[in-house]
Amino acid sequence: xxxxxxxxxxxxxxxxxxxxxxxxxxxxxxxxxxxxxxxxxxxxxxxxxxxxxxxxxxxxxxxxxxxxxxxxxxxxxxxxxxxxxxxxxxxxxxxxxxxxxxxxxxxxxxxxxxxxxxxxxxxxxxxxxxxxxxxxxxxxxxxxxxxxxxxxxxxxxxxxxxxxxxxxx
Amino acid sequence: xxxxxxxxxxxxxxxxxxxxxxxxxxxxxxxxxxxxxxxxxxxxxxxxxxxxxxxxxxxxxxxxxxxxxxxxxxxxxxxxxxxxxxxxxxxxxxxxxxxxxxxxxxxxxxxxxxxxxxxxxxxxxxxxxxxxxxxxxxxxxxxxxxxxxxxxxxxxxxxxxxxxxxxxx
Numbered sequence: 001x002x003x004x005x006x007x008x009x010x011x012x013x014x015x016x017x018x019x020x021x022x023x024x025x026x027x028x029x030x031x032x033x034x035x036x037x038x039x040x041x042x043x044x045x046x047x048x049x050x051x052x053x054x055x056x057x058x059x060x061x062x063x064x065x066x067x068x069x070x071x072x073x074x075x076x077x078x079x080x081x082x083x084x085x086x087x088x089x090x091x092x093x094x095x096x097x098x099x100x101x102x103x104x105x106x107x108x109x110x111x112x113x114x115x116x117x118x119x120x121x122x123x124x125x126x127x128x129x130x131x132x133x134x135x136x137x138x139x140x141x142x143x144x145x146x147x148x149x150x151x152x153x154x155x156x157x158x159x160x161x162x163x164x165x166x167x168x169x
Numbered sequence: 170x171x172x173x174x175x176x177x178x179x180x181x182x183x184x185x186x187x188x189x190x191x192x193x194x195x196x197x198x199x200x201x202x203x204x205x206x207x208x209x210x211x212x213x214x215x216x217x218x219x220x221x222x223x224x225x226x227x228x229x230x231x232x233x234x235x236x237x238x239x240x241x242x243x244x245x246x247x248x249x250x251x252x253x254x255x256x257x258x259x260x261x262x263x264x265x266x267x268x269x270x271x272x273x274x275x276x277x278x279x280x281x282x283x284x285x286x287x288x289x290x291x292x293x294x295x296x297x298x299x300x301x302x303x304x305x306x307x308x309x310x311x312x313x314x315x316x317x318x319x320x321x322x323x324x325x326x327x328x329x330x331x332x333x334x335x336x337x338x
Binding site: 034050053 | 201203205206215218219272276
């Protein structure tokens with residue numbers, strides 16, 4: 001038998017320390033509502049399931065990938081989600097011009113946490129597969145965090161991400 | 170600006186060559202049905218979204234992780250999905266004793282494709298984070314493939330996965 005020891009122990013430690021109450025602890029019995037990929041961030045958007053899928057679509061469609069890290073029981077995440085889902089301009093740009101992915105678990109790619117793992121955190125990735133560390137919010141200690149009052153800044157950052165890196169070269 | 174070139178190019182090539190028609194090409198307009206994580210493999214099960222999440226739950230709950238690779242437009246995948254979703258014993262064991270994940274994209278972890286990337290393919294991972302390459306179906310050329318007629322073998326393999334490696338040591 002081949003034993004393939006997986007090299008994500010460090011990440012698991014990081015993830016477990018950054019997580020709140022596990023969703024799995026909710027009632028195991030009774031009729032469940034099927035889980036959605038949107039998780040309330042826009043049921044009408046087409047969400048990538050995984051980072052690998054998001055990168056695939058970003059390259060195939062030559063669109064930037066927007067990765068939203070959040071947690072279901074984090075009040076800042078919930079407030080940002082509400083603003084994001086209700087803003088028609090945000091939803092339109094997300095639908096037409098971006099590949100979108102929302103995650104409640106960290107990935108193994110450290111490029112997605114340039115200044116640490118926290119939520120909510122929004123990272124753009126160019127279709128050239130370059131993390132856009134230059135597209136930031138307004139908080140110097142958590143550069144990729146946004147609050148509901150930053151929704152216009154987020155929209156402008158989404159537009160900024162649309163100016164692909166290769167057209168700048 | 171930090172440019173973090175992501176190291177998944179090879180995987181993307183592999184994925185793109187193994188995929189059928191992209192789901193993204195379906196109607197961009199009109200009311201969409203929110204995508205589910207179950208994708209028809211059991212709406213009542215609690216599905217992990219990503220491999221990282223699945224591993225986290227496997228360790229936390231000391232349960233094996235079952236990873237199902239499939240494609241929405243593959244007739245073999247669809248036939249297996251139907252059998253899987255309709256089999257009460259399969260659904261019960263999956264719900265109570267396993268962490269479940271279904272993916273339509275390959276991950277970057279080559280341990281999950283011991284004999285290649287194909288669908289449908291079912292891989293078990295022990296909570297010790299060891300891929301159970303010893304738990305196979307009946308086809309020597311595609312060792313982790315199952316057909317609807319193999320559903321009892323799959324159930325017995327799910328039971329086999331429940332005998333955790335560390336208890337054997």
